[in-house]
Amino acid sequence: MSVIAALRNLQRVDSQVRALSTRLDGAVDALAAREREVTAANAKLAEAESIHRQLLASAKNLEAESGSFKTRIEALRVELNATSKKAQYDAILAEMGTLQEKRDELDSQALEFMTKADAQQARINDATTHRDERVRRRDAAKAEHDQRKADIADRLAELRREREEAAVQVPAKELALFNAVADEHQGEAMSEVIELSARHREYTCGVCNVELPPRSYAALMGNNDTITCCPSCRRILFLDLAAKAE
């Protein structure tokens, strides 16, 4: 087999491998995107829960403080009932009033935090619904990915073996060139030379349509195995004649 024929054979199998891999890549990308959405939704939910915990903790601290004021007021009430002196009675009563005012203030602050915590709970519920929906979408993408992988796994393995066999037929230097150009052009590494006018010696690259210098054509005509690349797109050129000669 000529080098060009071996390269064309490799091209044929390589593009089949790429087409099939692309189908799987699409499912892999879709799954990864859904996975990122779940992660983001979880982070949002965790943040909402953290704010909720902080609000509850603030309310609880204020309630505890209010409780200690209550204890002090009750102790003063015992003193108040025990005293018989008017001045002392008035002083204790005044202190109780001051403490009660402070206590009312703490209770109203605690209530404010509890109200905020209730509103925050509604946000947590929304974030949970959103997260669950994202998880459902992710699971659907996962099922689709797994199904597609199972569908094409055997065929892909078979094609990869074929590609290896085809690659063995190509000399190392030309194989390296093919791989580089194929990666650059999503697998389309070869281009047929198109004859526009034999009389005027006008030939173009069949893929990018750039006119080829006559020496490129002459080189290919002179030797089927000459490796000539398109000066514009770098694809490996071939003549259909070479295939026919094969």
Ligand SMILES: [Zn+2]
């Ligand atoms: Zn070209």
